[in-house]
Amino acid sequence: GDSVTQMEGPVTLSEEAFLTINCTYTATGYPSLFWYVQYPGEGLQLLLKATKADDKGSNKGFEATYRKETTSFHLEKGSVQVSDSAVYFCALSVSGNYGGSQGNLIFGKGTKLSVKP
C-alpha cells in the first residue's frame, strides 16, 4: 500500500543553518504531496504542497520539489530561525474518487526540529 518514509529526528540546528528533511514515498497512481507543520500544542498546518511531478512547493522560505524519478519530496530551507522549531510531517494524498485524490492523507512519522539561537 501507499506509504511515506521521512528522516527520523530529532534534528537540532543553530539559527541560520541549512535545513534538509528527507521524505520518500511509495504510491500507486500520482498522489499529491504535502509538508505539514505542527507547532507545540497546536494542530497541523499546511506548509506547502505539490500536485504533480516536477512541481515545487514553497512557503515561508521552505521549498520541496516533487521528484517522481526518485519518489522523493525533501523539505529544505536555506536559513532556519528559532521560530521554525516544530514537528514537520510529510504526507501524500490517497488516489481514489473524484478522478484524483480521495482526500485521505498518509503521513510520515514526523521530524522534530529544534533551532537554537
Place this chain on the structure above:
Amino acid sequence: NAGVTQTPKFQVLKTGQSMTLQCAQDMNHNSMYWYRQDPGMGLRLIYYSASEGTTDKGEVPNGYNVSRLNKREFSLRLESAAPSQTSVYFCASSDPRTDTEAFFGQGTRLTVV
C-alpha cells in the same frame, strides 16, 4: 475564521467509560476525517466520511464508531475506552474535488486511565 473546531480539548476517562468527540467545520467541505497521533507513529486514519451519509474505515478503526450528522459535523465515539486509546485525536476536512489540502482542528488530548 473558525475552520475546524473540535471539542473537548482535553479529557481524562477511566477504562470502560464512553465518550464522544465532536467536530464541526464551516468550510462547506464534503469530506471529513478522524486521525489519531501517537509518539513515533505520525498520524493514522481512524475513519473518514467522503460525503454526508457515508463513512468508511481507515487504518485503525477498532474500538471506535463515527457519525456524520450532517455536512458540518462528524463525531467520533469511544464506546468502552481502553488505555491503548490514549492519544491526541485530530479532526480534519477537505474537498478533494477542488483542492487536496486538508484543514485540521486543534486536537483533543485524551488520556484513559
